[in-house]
Amino acid sequence: MDTSRTPAAAEPGEAAAASGQEEKVWRAGGLEPMPIRTLPDAPPSIHILGPTVFLVALGVGMGESYMWPRLVLLFGPEIRWLFLIGVTLQAVVMLEMARYAMATGESIFFGAARVFKPLMWFFFVVAILVYIWPGHLSAGAAAFEQITGIPWVITAVAGLILVGVVFSLAKVIYNLLENVLSILIGTLVVGTAVVAAMVGTWGDVTSTITGMFAFGYLPQQALSEAWFPVIVGSIAFAGPSGMQQMWYTLHLRDSGAGMGAHIPAVRGLRHAGEEEAMPSRGFMFDTSNPEEMRKWKGWRRWVTFDALLLFWGITMLVTVSFTVIAQAAARNTPGVRTVIESGEREAALNAMADSFASAGSSVLGGVFLGFIALIGLNATLGLFDSFSRGQADMSFHFVRGAKKLGMSRLYAAFLWGVIAFGILILLFGPADGPSGILDTLAFLSTFAMGAYCVTLLLVNNRMLPKPIRPKIWTNLIIGFGAVFYLGMLLYSLFAFGVVVG
């Protein structure tokens, strides 16, 4: 694909030259050009926590704690090679999302709008359709009910209100969330290690790890109408799923990574009045200046460290631990295998917890459920913030009159909107969404992942100056991602008539 020329009025590969008084700008697509500004210095790698903590918090969820352990029990540890591919692919996607966000300070949604505005509106609509349903709260809240006896609907509603209040009172939302999520993730990692240490054996962990390298293993049973859609769904849920990677670009911007340093952070509603003026587009740095390119390489190293060690490493660690835990549960109590296989998520999680309690490790039943509740809390905090951030960003830039409200108020409006809707649905409706559209929602969530791979290829190869565009091998991997997600989804749909499970 020859994408070396930026469209329309752009000067290919170069910042439009400054004439006398004219400001130097980079033209990308038909939208407002980006003024050229200085790229800040990249932080050293001692800064071990960054915006990746959001991706880890969102990504380490049901896929790692439930869906993959379940597949391992069904098909053996060899099935985990698909998980390895899924998470590695997501690490590359993360690096490419970061490329655009760090080079421009714009979200990937803005980048999509620069390519073709309806593409951005597609993601705006998909986000609303998929993420307003409060179903993701149920697993964590149900686990909490098991431990404390407090009905899960009450916990879920209280949790929703708490999230809204906390995010409204925070001065700078990003700082608050990074601190809270860091402590929660750290606790989760330490805790799962302790639990895995108490229930697992040497055999469990070696089979789980060696299983990751059984490339090509796919038993006949997995290629059935009942299981193929489940496998597709599990691959989509390996690491961050749906639109989580796209929202990561907003967190990067708010953390001040790369050119994000020139964009003010989103504030809580109570401090919305103190918000600095939000620029109407991002900025670009001078890619013809070797000093700027040296700093750019520093930022790429910084984000690569995050992607490999924090994102890839921790996602792997948590899922290996949970798989070891599930294997131990199935060994201790043979009945657990049947419940896990049956696909009733909450029943399976409870059965795993009971299995530990009855097998002598009484401590672990409660701990296990505690971690499921913790994962649920992480996901809720992260999802509500991210959803509101993404919708506010798109509305601010592309809905007429929205700029008057300001980014922080738009954020608060979306946040409280999704909370109010969530409470109404929890009390009176189906938490996951109306049963008639469940398949459509699952389809859209996975479809969005294929679609963002295509968007990434277009945005990074057409909207960025030549010296900072992705290399060919990166494009090949992202292209493979698009084919992988969309291909598996469509194969499942046409071969078996079922979307993801």
Place this chain on the structure above:
Amino acid sequence: MPTRQAELALPGALIGVVAGAVAGGLTLLAGQPAGWAAISALTLALPLGLLGTGYSILLGQNLFRPGVFAPAGLYWLAGFPLARLFQETVTGLAVFGHVSLPGGVAGFLAYQAMVSLGFAIGFLWLHERLMPHWLMRLRERNPRARELLAAYVEHAEALWLAKERRRARKGAR
């Protein structure tokens, strides 16, 4: 002087104790026998708390460097399996009257050593998060905390400079 050292040890001790004790608290909530939960939690919280204390103190004595994984990984590679061995032994004797380790002592320790890597990552993550905040609180009255905080800052700068030099060398080639 010992009080000052002890003050520095708080973050490590806290993480160790919480990691061990969280298990006991949740067991009580889950309605398990209180005695059993208490023994299990105590026998893990105690050694992990002591080892956490040791880590923070050694960091205070400049034997470990802030944010560097390898020494912390080695420390827990030795410490975590021993902590678990202590827990299994004492809990086994107190509750069942005998000790049974899955896979024998060698297999048990090998498996625990493997898991200790995960524990070390989580421990260091939390420790690096808590320690600088704690040092900032202590720096007014504790000179050792002031020095250690300066070491954190200096270490970050040194890493940064080393990287810059490497880059410059690469550029010159």
